[in-house]
Amino acid sequence: MNSKFLKLSALALGLIVSSETFAQETTVSPVAVPPVFSPSSSFSTWSFGINAGVLAPTVLAGKNDFTSWKADLGYGAYIKKQIWPAVGIQASFLGGKLKADNSRLLGNGTALKSPYTSYETLVKYSGSLNAYWSLANIYWMNRINVIQPYLTAGYGLMGYDVDVTSATATTRFNPETVYESFIPVGAGLKFGISNNLMLDLGYQMNFVDGDNLDGYHSGPQTDKFSYSHIGLEFLLGGKSKPALSRYNPVAALEADYIARNAALQAELAAERGRNAAQLAQMATDWARFKMDSDGDGVSDYFDKCPNTPTGTQVDGAGCPIQVTNTTVNPVRVIVTEEDRRVVAEAIKNLEFDFGKATIRPSSFPSLNRVADLLKSKDFSLKLAGHTDNVGSDAANLKLSKDRAESVKSYLVSQGANPSRIEATGYGESQPISTNNTASGRQNNRRVEFTLY
Template identity: 90%
Template sequence: MNLRFLKLSALALGLIVSSETFAQDSVSAPLAVPPVFSPASSFSTWSFGINAGVLAPTVIAGKNDFTKWKADLGYGAYIKKQIWPAFGIQANFLGGKLKADNSRDWGNGTAPVSPYTNYETLVKYSASLNAYWSLANIYWMNRTNVIQPYLTAGYGWMGYDVDITNSAGTTRFNPEATVHESFIPVGAGLKFGLSNNLMLDLGYQMNFVDGDNLDGYRAGPQSDKFSYTHIGLEFALGGKTKPALSSYNPVAALEADYIARNAALQADLAAERARNAAQLAQMNTDWARFKMDSDGDGVSDYFDKCPNTPAGTQVDGAGCEIKVTNTTVNPVRVVVTEEDRRVVAEAIKNLEFDFAKATIRPSSYPSLNRVADLLKSKDFSLKLAGHTDNVGSDAANLKLSKDRAESVKSYLVSQGANPSRIEATGYGESQPISSNKTASGRQNNRRVEFTLY
């Protein structure tokens, strides 16, 4: 039995080594690393696997009721939900046959003492729910987790039939018919990433049955056990562009994010340096032009709109020649008559505003209309000076006087007068013509003066 066990162990080791080499040769590019803090929707979290391998009625350092166990074909499948990168829940199914006999001694010269010579157990089904730990995301600091060691442990229920042969050569079916027992599966293995949604699975699982009837022989108060060494494939369910969550390495994602951010920052700094260098070069060019006066006209090349001006030419601030036109214009003499002054005086006398406002009362319109006609017909200029009494603050009086003068100007312009020939100024209470101690004096001080010229 020990020799057979060693051979199967060597075979399993050979499969693992050869599969590892195959996986390394097959992965042409590392699996994609999604951005850091990616949501679960960025990954494939469901997967299923199929496998086949060696089913044997023994485990490492285990004791059996028969001296020589025989390897047989086992087959299995599972479906897995990955909860976190390093942890998932897996539902397993396993079937196959277990065989052993007493054709040799116990390895120490002691012959077996048993009423039975051999047995064959058909494992019709074994279903278990297992916790799955992916150790690559805990201990291995590689960027893409192409190789993932894992551990599993769980609890299950199985059903099996036993054919057992006694020392007289009589084979009988276990009188208990199909036996149902609970069992505890514990396993370990390696997975190799072949692509974003395909992995090669190599594993070894020990199964501890809660009973001593797996071989049909109740030899004592001990539990039977069996092992399953398998090779298989795991397929991630989901889009082909989504990597399996079990392959995600948070440390690698943080590193990739840091590298990307650092590269972007370096690119920004390089671009900023290039912009600064270009601006500095332009500034040096402009400064050279600013200091240079190629045509000697006193205007630097930077501002010179008319370069290459002949020496001695009188130029303006843009460096262009000043052209003098000898045209004599006969000035028009403006004469203000007594009638003109009477019209203005009447307008001053009749000018009224709303109380404490700059709104002209309609009763003032006729006399202001005559002033507007005078300005249009004789092309006079007019200065309007607003004044107030000392009631109120200085700032308020100054504003009111300015607003009233502007109000008169606006009215005259609305009647067709030239706005460029009307100046409106406010003096507030600063230029009284009567005492502000009496009502009549304050009335005189509240005025708008008209000056024709």
């Protein structure tokens, strides 16, 4: 008996030491907690665990077929999917041995009337599907819980072999493996060691649907056995994500509210500071607006030339007015008959390609003389383009404007000052002849030069 417990103690100690070593080698830096209402993809939702511990027969509200139970080694594993912070689904495996004998007397000093002195059951396997309920996610504590109490319950199937020992021999209860269903109900505590590792301490009561686990039928009862274990749970999904099973949405909502409130208070304080600074600046500006330190009639707020001597005449900006007596004699522009002849010749010789604003080369010599006239006497020139009534009004207006601009561009290319040339188009709105004849329409297609 003592050797069994020594083995179990050594196993538990080994699990604890290995978990501490693993925790030291694992990143334990704080994990960023996702904000409230984050999707499940922000958390680690899959995990698997391994455990070992004490497997023993148990009596609850029923009769016992053997008086002395023998604790033996059990081992298990599971994989868990966390659906919500407090609820998950866990598939579990359990194996080990169960032992008991009749070496102990009952309370009245008698022994059980049983044909067997002891039994040994090898639980070859047991598989179950369990609901997992985490109790650490429903109270107002930390957003990520380090200590996590939990409950489990489910349904499963187990297979085992039973050897029973009588006063004369040891026999197999059933030549073939016995298969029975069972209901596991458990509770425990998990401790967060690192971001993706938890220490698991648990107790599980298993209710077998039959009275074959100890190899002896003694009446209408069902067998039961317990499993006390210590183990490790490894979280899958990366070290940067917290476990959904350790996430507390109620505390996270409270923390989010506190953070938002603090941010709002800080924003309001900053706004009050900005308003106070603006009010102080307004008071300073108002004081400057009311003062006129140099007495020049312009307030200090607008005075760009402070400390102006008394009696100095200033402008609206408070700066001294500079008075000059320079008289500019206007230049009189005289247009001679020769000048008009040059312009008239250019008008007479001006020709464009049909329906276009392109000047024909035959017009260049007379236009060159007009450019020389503008350069030598600094005249101004107004160009007015006109068309006949053939075509739409919009097209004629554009063509007349383009032809006037074309003449201006040519004169500028010959050195004339562009600022002294104005080009305007009037389209068909100002005819000088009838548009009913070819000669009249030709007269109306013109560019007029006005020299001044």
